[in-house]
Amino acid sequence: MEPDNQSAEPMPTILVVDDDFFNLSVFKQCLTPDYEILTATSGELTLQLANGAPKPDLILLDVMMPGMDGYETLSHLKTNPHTQDIPVIFVTGLSSDIDEERGLQLGAADYIYKPYHLSILLARIRTQLELKKARDWLKNQNAFLEAELERRHQENQQVHLQLLQSEKLAAIGQLAAGIAHEINNPIGFVNSNLNTLNAYLCDIFTVLDADDALIAGSPITPDALQKLLELKQQKNIDYLRSDIPELIAESQEGLSRVRNIIQDLKDFSHAKSNDWELSDLHKGIDLTLNIICNELKYHCTVHKEYGDIPKIVCLPSQLNQVFMNLLINAAQAIETKGDITIRTGHNAKEVWVEISDNGKGIDPEHLTHLFEPFFTTKPIGKGTGLGLSISQNIVCKHGGRIEVSSKVGLGSTFQVWLPIRRE
Ligand SMILES: Nc1ncnc2c1ncn2[C@@H]1O[C@H](COP(=O)(O)OP(=O)(O)OP(=O)(O)O)[C@@H](O)[C@H]1O
Ligand SMILES: [Mg+2]
The missing domain is CATH 3.30.565.10 (Histidine kinase-like ATPase, C-terminal domain)
Structure with missing residues (x-):
């Protein structure tokens, strides 16, 4: 889901830092109608409040304070991942270019000299808050897009894996079909040879039966013998004598082909x-x-x-x-x-x-x-x-x-x- 930008926005929170209580109360008076105000009188307290909740959207920071001064406080804020994105405006009596340059180099968003025009201060605060809002929005969008990208990547990966699986199965299916075909061929002719051998056996048994009958009805008459010879000729017994070993050899060869294919498959894997x-x-x-x-x-x-x-x-x-x-x-x-x-x-x-x-x-x-x-x-x-x-x-x-x-x-x-x- 895309981040919801429509919901009512809370008032921005500004942390005002000054070691002079009078300055603090003036700031508070000027800013209270439009902003939630937090105050601090030292660098140490600033770091504590910036790390806590509600997190300030902007810090107005004095430079000259006893103990930790504004520059050092800013350095700490910028090295802490939780506070480094809070824009800091120095509001100070130090008005030399060198001081301003130092503050900006340390990462201050703006630098305002005391005494200041209230309208200018408010305009600069608004600008920094708007910039911060835009940055936050971009960050949210980025996080959302990254999550979306990751989700789509996972989805693609899944589809890809499924595709791969089905393609591999298709390939195995093809190979299996090829092997089945190879096995089917010899099995086909072994089967047909068995049918032929079965017919041959019927003929042989018919001749054997006639032979048995002839012996049983002895003495053997030339006529009965002639009939037996004719039957043998009719059943083509001489041809069967040569064809049967061929059919058996061919079948053995077919079966050994099947056995070899199976052995190869076993060896292969x-x-x-x-x-x-x-x-x-x-x-x-x-x-x-x-x-x-x-x-x-x-x-x-x-x-x-x-x-x-x-x-x-x-x-x-x-x-x-x-x-x-x-x-x-x-x-x-x-x-x-x-x-x-x-x-x-x-x-x-x-x-x-x-x-x-x-x-x-x-x-x-x-x-x-x-x-x-x-x-x-x-x-x-x-x-x-x-x-x-x-x-x-x-x-x-x-x-x-x-x-x-x-x-x-x-x-x-x-x-x-x-x-x-x-x-
Ligand atoms: N002998 C070859 N002649 C021409 N192109 C080849 C040859 N061997 C491989 N290729 C090329 O290399 C590509 C990659 O080969 P590879 O074996 O990794 O995958 P594939 O054959 O496409 O699919 P798979 O092997 O996974 O079924 C092939 O798509 C083809 O373009
Ligand atoms: Mg290949």
Whole structure:
């Protein structure tokens, strides 16, 4: 809610400070009709009243007082956060420029010499009070706007998080749909093979029944034997002999594909994801490729140029996530058809994994922002802009780095460097 400026305003409070009681009573008489008046006869009492309630809106301060003088009193007022915003007008018999300059430098709002014209004093008081009111109003507005900004920021953050959540869920949904498709294929043909095998078995049993009947009705006549042979021919038993092992082999192959997909999924996210272990990066890349093959196979040809790299101590499932992000980015950069090349190699201290694509490339202006969280050029629903920032965090955790080079229209290369030995 915006601050309410309409409510009836209380009379401003003025603290008048003078060690001369006569001066104080004159001030009081002149100001009482329009202002609440507080009085003090020393610097110490001034500080006490300024800190209390009601807080004065303005202080008329004498300079020459026994004990703490006006200048010192003003310095204390200005260093106290509670009193520093109270405007102070010096009203003094000291009329040299040096005194006035000193007072203004210490932060006085105005400087009036005694004896003063009452109308001038009142005008200057009014000006300072109006300025103070305007400043207070601005301060309130500022505080209100800041609170509003913070509230909207929180709201945005909330909406953003929800959006992120739903986008990530959509992405997981897509990946899950791809995997379901991969599993569905072999299950489909294993099922159809089982149906065929069932029909084959019926035929085989029919022939076996006929065989049993022939034996039971012995002696076997040439006619009955001929009938059995004809039945065998009709049921195509010789073909079944060769087809059945093929159907079984094909089904076994299908089921082992399903088993491999499930094993890859398990390995990809295996429970010990926070355990450092000696691991073969090629294995990790291969099983990542298996998991995302559905995203790649229709428009990308993957080429592997693996070098002879040593195993490294790493968090394998987290590195798999890095490879997955880079490979999916590469696939998404290829608009129609293209190639993704995975190269690996090493020097004395580091291994590198390079993922290149001949996709659309990266705008040079974007290169410096790629690893910022939420930086994406993809439409809502397709990219959250987190892939590279998460990947960089993981690689940094390994003491490594990711390098990028790219040419618009020609493609991009991301190179992940990882230390062979952990520091
Ligand atoms: N191989 C690449 N080719 C072209 N642009 C790329 C490539 N890799 C990354 N980018 C650019 O970098 C941006 C950030 O990539 P990042 O992986 O962090 O997020 P994203 O792919 O947009 O979304 P997310 O990975 O969270 O689904 C991408 O939007 C894209 O503009
Ligand atoms: Mg990405």
